[in-house]
Amino acid sequence: MALRLRKLSYALGAEVCDIDLTQPLSEDCVGDIRRAFLEHNGLLLFRNQRIGPAQHIAFSRRFGELDRHESVPRDRHPEHAEILVVTNEPDADGEPSNSRYTGQLWHSDLGFTLRPALGSLLRAVAVPPVGGDTLFANMYAAYDALSAGMQSLISGLCGIHTQQRRHVSADWQAESSRLNPPVAHPLVRIHPETGRKALYVGEPVKRIEGLSDAESAPILEVLMAAAIRPQGGYRHQWQVNDLVFWDNRCTNHQALGDYDSAERRRMERTTLVGEPSGHLASGA
Ligand SMILES: O=C(O)CCC(=O)C(=O)O
Numbered sequence: 001m002a003l004r005l006r007k008l009s010y011a012l013g014a015e016v017c018d019i020d021l022t023q024p025l026s027e028d029c030v031g032d033i034r035r036a037f038l039e040h041n042g043l044l045l046f047r048n049q050r051i052g053p054a055q056h057i058a059f060s061r062r063f064g065e066l067d068r069h070e071s072v073p074r075d076r077h078p079e080h081a082e083i084l085v086v087t088n089e090p091d092a093d094g095e096p097s098n099s100r101y102t103g104q105l106w107h108s109d110l111g112f113t114l115r116p117a118l119g120s121l122l123r124a125v126a127v128p129p130v131g132g133d134t135l136f137a138n139m140y141a142a143y144d145a146l147s148a149g150m151q152s153l154i155s156g157l158c159g160i161h162t163q164q165r166r167h168v169s170a171d172w173q174a175e176s177s178r179l180n181p182p183v184a185h186p187l188v189r190i191h192p193e194t195g196r197k198a199l200y201v202g203e204p205v206k207r208i209e210g211l212s213d214a215e216s217a218p219i220l221e222v223l224m225a226a227a228i229r230p231q232g233g234y235r236h237q238w239q240v241n242d243l244v245f246w247d248n249r250c251t252n253h254q255a256l257g258d259y260d261s262a263e264r265r266r267m268e269r270t271t272l273v274g275e276p277s278g279h280l281a282s283g284a
Contacts, residue, residue, distance in 0.1 A: 009234035012041035012138040021049045030062045042247025060270035067271040087266040101166045103255035105203035108248040112163040112180045117248040118274035124238040128263035134236045137252045139198040141232040158184035159205035160281040184209045185278035198250040
């Protein structure tokens with residue numbers, strides 16, 4: 001039976017309706033989901049899915065190999081290395097969670113590694129009564145919005161990606177910098193399945209390889225302006241048991257943090273391993 005889809009915004013995204021991820025899915029159904037994922041510019045929403053970590057992992061595996069989050073070991077679920085936890089719940093020792101500000105800069109997952117993520121599947125376990133939304137941006141559209149001159153200027157250039165997160169403890173930051181030295185990825189990437197060009201830039205990209213900070217800044221400013229155009233976006237308002245599956249090869253996202261920190265928010269993410277990309281940054 002064909003999937004029933006409902007578009008979420010003009011730029012990207014569709015809800016997959018009438019599907020129950022607690023039930024076994026046929027290969028045909030998984031193939032239809034994969035096609036819809038590519039057709040809708042890399043974002044699918046599955047609402048009201050009463051699944052736990054094991055089913056979340058099993059469903060994610062239908063789309064590829066899962067990352068075990070070695071680059072962010074402290075954010076892993078204690079029993080499932082394939083799940084990354086994003087929460088404002090205090091740690092077991094009562095300290096504020098280092099993951100409470102995860103994703104509050106525009107980014108694409110694991111861009112600070114040499115195997116940026118193919119996709120991510122984020123499940124809402126607890127959400128505040130209002131806010132806690134996530135913005136998504138279509139990075140094909142961001143590339144298409146640039147002039148031919150700018151497209152030509154940036155072809156062949158690499159942006160330097162570092163791991164950045166606001167308000168983390170000093171030892172978290174030290175460990176993260178040790179595990180994840182700066183890496184350089186092309187500013188323009190070709191999506192391996194659609195063949196389309198997508199802009200690859202985010203707030204953690206502070207410099208262009210081979211250019212000075214002063215030379216990089218105005219170019220990055222122009223690229224970020226294209227990347228965050230509201231016309232290229234979708235704002236997701238989470239409900240408990242939502243699962244959002246996005247393609248990191250052609251989208252960026254940002255957790256807005258627009259909620260009362262006294263309210264509980266807990267999200268769990270699986271991450272699909274992507275293809276090798278880039279190199280360790282020179283002169284970073
Ligand atoms: O918590 C969110 O809304 C998004 C988290 C995020 O940015 C991520 O998992 O990469």
